[in-house]
Amino acid sequence: MAIHKAELGRFFEDFVVGDVYQHPFGRTISEADSTWFTQLTCNTNQNHFNADLAKSNPISGGRIIVNSGLTVALVLGLSVIDMSQNAVANLGWTDIKLTHPVYIGDTIYAESICTEMRESSSRPNMGLITMFTRGLNQDGDQIVSWVRTVMLPKRETGIGQNYFPEAKNGPISALEEKA
DSSP states (O other): OOOOOOOOOOOOOGGOOEEEESOOOOOEOHHHHHHHHHTTTTTTOOOGOHHHTTTTTTTTTTSSBBOOHHHHHHHHHHHHHHHTTTTTTTEEEEEEEEOSSTTTEEEEEEEEEEEEEOOOOOOEEEEEEEEEEEEEEEOOOOOEEEEEEEEEEGGGTTOOOOOSOOOOOOOHHHHHHHO
């Protein structure tokens, strides 16, 4: 019997420049998602919540446009499991481009390519990963892209590992024998 320890994400040494990561989750944006995010961020542009006004927007085709802050946050979130689950710091985003409108009901996917990596000069057990990330809608239209750099620990640090608690009543395999 093997025990697969609770561990998510990658560490610095798991990356290879040029590797592409198609992030495993997609997420459909609901009207509630869009409205709540717009209210939460105090965005008063009515194209995000007023269907009647949105009819006059030549870009929207008469539909409510999803708040671009939500688009960025969602694509970032979709990338975390592969690119920054174990990151200790986000170091920067550059070149954010919103290239296609997002509408309520669109399903968003994300993929990233590792473009650069180097060991940290100030933290010997850490490394820096730079990636190009883009979001796609269900039709394959690129909706957003950026370059992001994160600081990741090396596996040897133990960061993000061995956090699962030890059961007080013994290993699960012992319980199975008693059942």
